[in-house]
Amino acid sequence: MDDRIRAHAETLVDWSARVESGDDVVVRVAEGAHDLAVAVAAELGARGANLVATYGADEVTRAYLRAHDGDFAPADAERALYDRADVYLSLGGSRNTAATADVSGETQSAHARAREDVREARMATDWVSTVHPTRSLAQAAGMSYEAYRDFVYDAVLRDWEALAAEMAQLKDILDAGSEVRLVAEGTDLTMSIANRTAVNSAASVAYDSHNLPSGEVFTAPTATQGEVTFDVPITVRGRRVRDARLVFEDGEVVDHAAAEGEDALADLLATDDGARRLGELGVGMNRGITRATDNTLFDEKMGGTVHLALGRAYDACLPAGDTGNDSAVHVDLITRMDEGSRLVVDGETIQRNGTFRWEDGFDADG
Amino acid sequence: MDDRIRAHAETLVDWSARVESGDDVVVRVAEGAHDLAVAVAAELGARGANLVATYGADEVTRAYLRAHDGDFAPADAERALYDRADVYLSLGGSRNTAATADVSGETQSAHARAREDVREARMATDWVSTVHPTRSLAQAAGMSYEAYRDFVYDAVLRDWEALAAEMAQLKDILDAGSEVRLVAEGTDLTMSIANRTAVNSAASVAYDSHNLPSGEVFTAPTATQGEVTFDVPITVRGRRVRDARLVFEDGEVVDHAAAEGEDALADLLATDDGARRLGELGVGMNRGITRATDNTLFDEKMGGTVHLALGRAYDACLPAGDTGNDSAVHVDLITRMDEGSRLVVDGETIQRNGTFRWEDGFDADG
Numbered sequence: 001m002d003d004r005i006r007a008h009a010e011t012l013v014d015w016s017a018r019v020e021s022g023d024d025v026v027v028r029v030a031e032g033a034h035d036l037a038v039a040v041a042a043e044l045g046a047r048g049a050n051l052v053a054t055y056g057a058d059e060v061t062r063a064y065l066r067a068h069d070g071d072f073a074p075a076d077a078e079r080a081l082y083d084r085a086d087v088y089l090s091l092g093g094s095r096n097t098a099a100t101a102d103v104s105g106e107t108q109s110a111h112a113r114a115r116e117d118v119r120e121a122r123m124a125t126d127w128v129s130t131v132h133p134t135r136s137l138a139q140a141a142g143m144s145y146e147a148y149r150d151f152v153y154d155a156v157l158r159d160w161e162a163l164a165a166e167m168a169q170l171k172d173i174l175d176a177g178s179e180v181r182l183v184a185e186g187t188d189l190t191m192s193i194a195n196r197t198a199v200n201s202a203a204s205v206a207y208d209s210h211n212l213p214s215g216e217v218f219t220a221p222t223a224t225q226g227e228v229t230f231d232v233p234i235t236v237r238g239r240r241v242r243d244a245r246l247v248f249e250d251g252e253v254v255d256h257a258a259a260e261g262e263d264a265l266a267d268l269l270a271t272d273d274g275a276r277r278l279g280e281l282g283v284g285m286n287r288g289i290t291r292a293t294d295n296t297l298f299d300e301k302m303g304g305t306v307h308l309a310l311g312r313a314y315d316a317c318l319p320a321g322d323t324g325n326d327s328a329v330h331v332d333l334i335t336r337m338d339e340g341s342r343l344v345v346d347g348e349t350i351q352r353n354g355t356f357r358w359e360d361g362f363d364a365d366g
Numbered sequence: 367m368d369d370r371i372r373a374h375a376e377t378l379v380d381w382s383a384r385v386e387s388g389d390d391v392v393v394r395v396a397e398g399a400h401d402l403a404v405a406v407a408a409e410l411g412a413r414g415a416n417l418v419a420t421y422g423a424d425e426v427t428r429a430y431l432r433a434h435d436g437d438f439a440p441a442d443a444e445r446a447l448y449d450r451a452d453v454y455l456s457l458g459g460s461r462n463t464a465a466t467a468d469v470s471g472e473t474q475s476a477h478a479r480a481r482e483d484v485r486e487a488r489m490a491t492d493w494v495s496t497v498h499p500t501r502s503l504a505q506a507a508g509m510s511y512e513a514y515r516d517f518v519y520d521a522v523l524r525d526w527e528a529l530a531a532e533m534a535q536l537k538d539i540l541d542a543g544s545e546v547r548l549v550a551e552g553t554d555l556t557m558s559i560a561n562r563t564a565v566n567s568a569a570s571v572a573y574d575s576h577n578l579p580s581g582e583v584f585t586a587p588t589a590t591q592g593e594v595t596f597d598v599p600i601t602v603r604g605r606r607v608r609d610a611r612l613v614f615e616d617g618e619v620v621d622h623a624a625a626e627g628e629d630a631l632a633d634l635l636a637t638d639d640g641a642r643r644l645g646e647l648g649v650g651m652n653r654g655i656t657r658a659t660d661n662t663l664f665d666e667k668m669g670g671t672v673h674l675a676l677g678r679a680y681d682a683c684l685p686a687g688d689t690g691n692d693s694a695v696h697v698d699l700i701t702r703m704d705e706g707s708r709l710v711v712d713g714e715t716i717q718r719n720g721t722f723r724w725e726d727g728f729d730a731d732g
Contacts, residue, residue, distance in 0.1 A: 021439070022439040024441070024442055024443035024444070026443065029421045029423075029426075031400070034397070034423065034425070034426075037421070037423065037426050038423075038425050038426055038429045039429070041426045041427070041429040041430040041433070042429040042430065042432070042433040043433070044430060044433075045429065045430040045431060045432065045433030045434035046433040046434070048434065048435065048437065048438075048439065049439075050438075050439055050441045050442075050443065050444065051426075051430050052420065052441075052443060052444045052447070053420060053421040053422075053423065053426055054418065054419060054420055054421060055395045055403070055419035055420060055421040056419075057395075057400065057403065057404075057419065059400070059404050060395075060400075060403050060404055060407045060417075060419055061407070063404045063405070063407040063408040063411065064407035064408065064410060064411040064417050065411060066408070066411065067407070067408040067409070067410075067411030067412040068411035068412070068414065069414065071414065072414075072416075073387070073388040073414065073415075073416055075390070075416045075418075076390055076416075076450050077390035077392065077416065077418060077447055077448075077450035077451045077452075078390070078416065078418045078447070079450075080446040080447060080449065080450040081418070081443055081444070081446060081447040082443075083446065084442050084443035084445075084446040085443045086443075
């Protein structure tokens with residue numbers, strides 16, 4: 001076994017999920033994640049935790065959903081499992097990212113609605129999502145399998161303690177700040193972050209962070225003004241969107257364009273009122289992620305990028321009692337902070353040309 | 367997908383487990399059983415049942431058990447899952463039948479003991495075990511993959527309703543009978559079956575039968591007298607036993623021999639007092655199983671064979687309040703009812719030369 005699989009499993013169980021002796025741990029194993037499951041099982045055994053492995057196979061889900069009439073019964077047994085579980089580890093690892101492409105959206109939504117209580121019970125555990133590199137994911141990223149494995153482990157096997165300490169600096173600045181200004185090629189945007197709390201997303205439940213890899217600091221902006229261009233391509237509901245451009249007035253999108261996928265962008269914005277407002281401003285700080293791979297889990301954490309999500313805001317960023325921007329969607333759009341870019345908080349430049357002010361090579365005067 | 371996989375899934379869900387709309391069904395998927403899991407998911411979806419798929423991977427179990435110190439915590443979450451489940455379907459299908467060969471028997475026993483309540487909760491559901499043909503199982507059977515698949519589907523895809531009706535005839539004879547005599551090459555044995563109830567094991571929970579394939583009628587004999595030779599080789603705790611011969615007096619083995627594996631046979635007989643007495647007399651009636659494959663699930667159901675189990679008797683065969691033969695083991699030994707053989711109940715010949723009296727070619731006078 002590749003030593004990096006063992007290291008991935010150890011990071012997941014120790015740093016991310018903080019598994020303890022006697023914990024009931026449910027491990028979801030995707031079709032292509034067998035090798036990571038074996039390594040995770042060894043880590044759980046060594047810690048004296050209990051293991052229940054579930055089989056998260058897209059082809060099984062597809063067959064089930066296509067045969068079902070869409071009138072789903074309450075999933076009491078599955079609910080009981082998660083009600084009693086302490087930890088949930090989702091080991092992604094597709095063998096075909098398009099495996100459920102021929103399941104109707106209506107059936108998928110009905111299934112999700114009927115299992116909302118199962119999802120909530122699962123989210124009430126110390127849950128962490130990660131991904132085992134597969135040929136299918138390499139293909140989606142346009143990479144060889146060998147290069148993709150290097151990519152994933154560079155992203156996952158970080159010095160998380162050091163990165164958490166670095167990210168704490170940005171969190172402190174955002175927590176104290178009132179206004180963020182974002183300047184880059186095709187971008188000059190201001191947002192209010194007054195009264196909001198930033199999340200230091202350090203890939204650990206101890207930081208309220210549930211993705212491995214993570215490596216971003218995010219908050220929930222309001223009153224957005226100006227224009228922004230997103231130069232990292234993304235896929236929205238199966239459709240490619242490239243060089244999306246949004247114009248905001250009083251917090252709301254008033255104009256939009258895209259070099260590719262403008263229709264997909266328009267459909268997204270038309271979902272509901274909240275889909276035209278921002279739910280998240282996130283700053284990617286994982287320097288192990290050096291390229292886009294058409295996978296938000298990785299792309300939005302890329303060091304030297306900033307992302308803005310149209311749609312739902314996260315509770316953790318909001319003052320008590322504030323519901324924040326509400327929407328059925330949350331779609332992250334990403335832009336590179338290349339030469340000529342600036343991230344400014346209350347008039348002070350925090351990052352220039354993709355380099356933070358606490359990093360070597362930071363140029364205070366531009 | 368091979369149509370036979372679909373037919374296997376339909377037989378399992380409909381005939382064997384009698385799944386109904388709204389049932390909570392837990393499906394254990396072995397490493398090599400993915401294709402059968404997809405077909406079973408479609409059957410469950412079509413019936414409006416809920417599906418929870420668990421991953422029964424021997425390599426995951428091995429890694430977990432080898433890393434564990436052996437002091438297992440109660441498995442509350444897994445127990446909660448089976449407490450609420452209506453049906454449990456185990457889809458076997460190994461990728462390596464020796465995958466857990468380097469896990470200590472001590473650890474395996476401790477793990478099984480700590481999860482006895484989980485096992486009981488699982489056995490309280492409408493549970494069925496079946497097997498998806500894999501290359502590993504073909505190898506264990508000494509067969510090509512293609513020939514092994516034909517073998518498995520010939521065994522599984524029977525006219526179960528017709529077989530159940532045929533087996534009911536034998537059950538009626540055994541239920542009414544007091545003494546069974548078994549005559550074959552190297553065999554002349556008598557047993558009492560007075561006051562015992564035979565099980566018509568027709569591969570369905572409706573018949574108290576939990577294996578697919580099945581196809582046997584079995585009861586719990588006592589007071590065994592005489593000698594018996596088992597000409598179907600079996601593997602006992604990893605050791606081959608060929609042409610085992612037992613001599614019984616007053617229900618107990620008083621002499622034993624084997625052409626191969628005599629030590630393994632001796633160890634088995636020395637387990638406890640009950641291991642020297644019979645727990646089961648079974649008559650194989652599945653004519654789809656035409657050869658031995660070193661897998662008891664199939665071998666003991668083979669048409670034209672009889673098996674006797676040393677060890678524990680099944681409650682279903684015993685009068686209320688009677689505990690029957692008790693033992694930590696239950697090991698089936700199998701003999702062919704070839705030319706010259708007879709199965710006699712209360713002096714009446716029920717089967718001669720492997721042909722039942724209700725079958726074409728039965729020769730009443732021998």
